Amino acid sequence: MIFKGIRGETVQDINFCFQNRNYVVVGASSGIGKQITLDLAESGANVLAIARNNERLDDVRLLYPDKITTAVINVLCARDNDWRGVLDPFVTKYGKINGGIYTAGISKIASLKMLDEEDARDVVETSFWGMLFFLKFITRKKYSCVGSSFVVFSSAASYIGQKGGIAYAAAKAAVSNAVKSIASEIAANKQRINSISPGWVKTNMTELAEQESGGIVSSDLESAYPLGLGVPKNISGMALFLMSDAASWITGSDVVIDGGFLVGRF
Numbered sequence: 001m002i003f004k005g006i007r008g009e010t011v012q013d014i015n016f017c018f019q020n021r022n023y024v025v026v027g028a029s030s031g032i033g034k035q036i037t038l039d040l041a042e043s044g045a046n047v048l049a050i051a052r053n054n055e056r057l058d059d060v061r062l063l064y065p066d067k068i069t070t071a072v073i074n075v076l077c078a079r080d081n082d083w084r085g086v087l088d089p090f091v092t093k094y095g096k097i098n099g100g101i102y103t104a105g106i107s108k109i110a111s112l113k114m115l116d117e118e119d120a121r122d123v124v125e126t127s128f129w130g131m132l133f134f135l136k137f138i139t140r141k142k143y144s145c146v147g148s149s150f151v152v153f154s155s156a157a158s159y160i161g162q163k164g165g166i167a168y169a170a171a172k173a174a175v176s177n178a179v180k181s182i183a184s185e186i187a188a189n190k191q192r193i194n195s196i197s198p199g200w201v202k203t204n205m206t207e208l209a210e211q212e213s214g215g216i217v218s219s220d221l222e223s224a225y226p227l228g229l230g231v232p233k234n235i236s237g238m239a240l241f242l243m244s245d246a247a248s249w250i251t252g253s254d255v256v257i258d259g260g261f262l263v264g265r266f
């Protein structure tokens with residue numbers, strides 16, 4: 001968007017220039033990760049877009065075919081060899097990575113009484129363990145530049161819990177807590193890591209959560225959000241900011257973006 005500044009000069013909305021920079025987005029086939037992938041590509045970055053669904057990944061790639069490369073990985077079972085298999089070709093072609101964004105996550109709404117162990121483990125493994133294995137690998141000097149920035153996804157639910165979201169809220173609290181320890185370790189390479197905690201953003205995940213919840217997700221959800229429910233574009237700008245040099249002194253932090261949902265709750 002272009003508008004006039006106080007001296008009448010033309011001012012543009014904040015834009016980032018990521019020309020000649022390389023990023024990896026895990027969870028790029030949908031929702032917030034897809035938006036971040038597209039915004040990075042629009043800003044000139046080369047992006048390795050990762051998820052399980054190849055068809056949806058390809059739809060993303062086709063929007064910026066010169067900028068987006070795709071790879072299929074299931075973070076529930078991905079280990080060093082799998083990460084090596086997708087990162088090696090990307091780094092060989094484009095050079096070392098300037099940052100990584102981990103958005104993979106699933107939500108299985110279930111009350112304590114109805115808790116299914118396998119589902120609960122999948123929730124924790126997708127958001128937390130998958131993130132750790134990804135970071136363990138990608139932060140290596142072989143793959144990432146000095147000064148790289150990483151962004152991972154927690155949730156507003158990590159602050160106050162969520163009815164029916166025991167495993168999910170616990171996994172997200174683990175994510176934002178782990179960020180602090182990781183930040184202090186990777187600072188030795190001038191690398192940074194931060195988490196983002198969104199409130200309710202309209203994506204495939206929240207649509208599914210609403211359908212599966214059988215009423216656990218409250219019908220007056222919207223009234224809990226003073227600024228209304230979110231869309232992926234409300235989140236992606238912060239991810240790009242945290243990737244950028246403007247955020248070079250920010251690490252180990254969690255940024256809440258929730259349309260006012262948490263205001264006054266604790």
Ligand SMILES: NC(=O)c1ccc[n+]([C@@H]2O[C@H](COP(=O)([O-])OP(=O)(O)OC[C@H]3O[C@@H](n4cnc5c(N)ncnc54)[C@H](OP(=O)(O)O)[C@@H]3O)[C@@H](O)[C@H]2O)c1
Nearest residue numbers: 027029030031032051052053075104105155200201203205
């Ligand atoms: N939307 C919200 O209201 C909200 C609120 C707070 C936090 N968050 C967090 O924000 C992140 C993004 O959520 P979203 O709403 O954008 O969800 P989404 O639209 O469902 O996207 C999730 C992404 O994760 C990928 N993914 C899931 N399981 C995977 C696996 N095992 N291996 C590899 N990729 C996997 C999915 O791709 P495939 O299915 O193709 O694998 C998809 O690209 C999540 O961590 C979520 O917990 C979201």
